[in-house]
Amino acid sequence: MIDPLVHARGLHKVFGELIAVDGIDFEVRPGEAFGFLGPNGAGKSSTMKMIGAVSPRTGGSLSVLGRDPDELGQEIRARLGVIPQEDNLDLELTVYENLLIYGRYFGMSRKVINERIDELLVFAQLDERRNSRVEPLSGGMKRRLTIARGLINTPELLLLDEPTTGLDPQARHLLWDRLYRLKQEGVTLIITTHYMDEAEQLCDRLVIMDKGQIVAEGSPRELIEQHSRREVLELRFPVGTQQEYATKLKGMAARTEVLPDRVLLYTDDADRTADEIHGAGITAESTVSRRSTLEDVFLRLTGRTLVD
């Protein structure tokens, strides 16, 4: 079996009184896209910073590229690409200059950097913006530049902390496409996200994090199969009556979940369940049937929604 690129056992991170990461175990294998899915405050960024060898762990063991970040942080960072949650580009500089100075931090020669920049600008679809200042660029362009910058040293492992948060749908799809290409080129990706669609699109395997702990692990499909039913029927009832209706609906589906504004029924065949409910004389204000997603898995495991 190939050694994992990242290997964590009982990994802990404590800030003063606050336990940000509470003893997590995971492994990331070469070539895979591995995800941390969880709501804000779950401890995803804290975990990424420990993997990125910029934040020392409080406890547990961690190996990145076969090294201990506490001892060989510099060597590890030389071989990583890091895309932080917030863009931290030099806004006064041009697109080209941002890439150039970053390459220089990795000790690359100008010649090698320039060749690499040519490739990366095409990859990030920024070649026409090469000499533009960064400040006025759109959010999506800045994000792509941050990703290109993270790739300047041809890293073996790319850490992406919420790569598409705050972007419009079009910009997100473009980014997903670029990340998908990287994956096909064999770059190992670690991605954090609180979007279940992003996790489903990009991740071969993921862990669901909540309050510093891992609550489930698997491929998106496995997680849905293990923790949810195939389909979901969403029923909306008049405000304040969701609980009352949920009681009436008991037994009509494998599981019911009551949210403030709707009732979710987990079932293998949403249309049939809808017919049965109708037959029992219960009418909802609106009815939506859909496939189960990681959001449903998260709800099942934690009792809360991912994005509120």
Added chain:
Amino acid sequence: MALVHSGRVVEASARVYRRTWRGSVISTFFNPVLYLLGMGVSLGRLVDEGTGSAALDIPYLTFLAPGLLAATAMMTGAGDASWPVMAGIKWRKTYDAILSTPVTVRELVMGHLAWVGVRLLFVTVVYSGVMTVFGATTVLEGALAIPPAILTGLGFAAIVTAYTARLKNELGLSSLFRFGVMPLFLFSGTFFPISQLPSWIQPIAYATPLYHGVSLCRGLALGVEFEVNPAVSVAYLVALLAVGTILAARLMRRRLIA
């Protein structure tokens, strides 16, 4: 390796400066000229014709110019170690970007201070030239005053970097300038000999780092006797730089490596 990494930080800062120098050119170059014109020439005429001449025994402009050289270096050093550092830490988070590469916190801090050193070299060379044009010093003596001015600026840059590394927001920066840097600027023997101060304040003035920078610059630029033993002044400023650098590296690590 450490030197190479710090050198890269200098390189990057120079690039940013190339794009932004216009914004700082007024405070860097025109302010000293304005001070020399406004205070040195105009106020100087009053002083020289009045009772001031007895206390100084040199023209006021000549007295003022080297002091302003040291004070300008302090302003530059403190300025470059405040808002730009806060931007790196908090507003732009560019320091986080740098620390994701093989560059370490210590190398970052050393590179930052080295860059401030380069800036101080520009500023003091230009200023020393202006002094010469105003007839306050000769080319050679003006050049001699440059190293102590840079040392003064660097000492301030180091200690102010350490201070900024602990700040949560920019309020602390305005207080620093209002209650720290400005009083030093006014009362460290730049504009008048500290013997003019009330006797109980004089020991405080002696203890300020700027006073030692002023004493060194004035002694060298004018070829007059130093107000304080120059060895003491150099030792003081070197100590300020050393302690400031160590503190800056330590506090910056505490701030950036959570």
